[in-house]
Amino acid sequence: MAGLKAGAPAPQSITVHEQSRVLEVAFTDGATFRIPFELMRVYSPSAEVQGHGPGQEVLQTGKRDVTLVDLAPVGNYAVQPTFSDGHDSGIFSWDYLYELGRNEQALWAEYAERLAAAGVDRDAPMAPKPASGHGCGGH
Template sequence: MAGLQRGGAVPQSITVHAKSRVLEVGFSDGAVFRIPFELMRVYSPSAEVQGHGPGQEVLQTGKREVDLLGLDPVGNYAVQPRFSDGHDSGIFSWDYLYRLGADQAQLWAEYERRLAEAGVDRDAPMTPAAGHSHGHGCSH
């Protein structure tokens, strides 16, 4: 799977902090990250968010209050979160979670830049993307 490196750090603990809306992940190399649910949702590795190639990413908005309803294991390499807005198709490898934690400042800055370029507010409601429905079937 893309984003999975041999010998990479693996989670030793994963704690969902519902009130503060963060996922705390402690890795085998000693790193501990508190990853906001919003950041996870905005950067979900799913095709619904990332598109099917460079330049096809779908800018996510209105995710500040998103909750994590569940976190399902995927083999020994990832978790699949279920978010309160119905999104549940992103599979987060250990390396991807590590990147979200380690690169949070850079990822937030990139997100804010993309919002500014699009002229939309972080809290604006999502509008259906042209040609895409919520039941994204990857049929094209």
């Protein structure tokens, strides 16, 4: 799995804030991040969002009000959230969560650029998924 770096900070605490829709993660190096659920959903590391290679990313829209309905541990290295829109295939390693938190502003800017380039609004409903038949089985 990408992003499991030796010596990377590990979380000391993880708190789901349902009202403000953020995941608060405090790391062993003293950093604490409040990662919005929407950012997590938009940048989910799943193949459904990231695709199976460069250029296959699927722009996510309509995720502003997404919530977490479950947050399951994955071994000692990650968590797997289930979002209110049913998405549950992303596994967020500790260092991926750290990167999301550390780069939040840049990621929001990149997301805004991608939306503008596609000519869609952040709150637009997602387009229906095309039938792919690629055999992944995960979507």
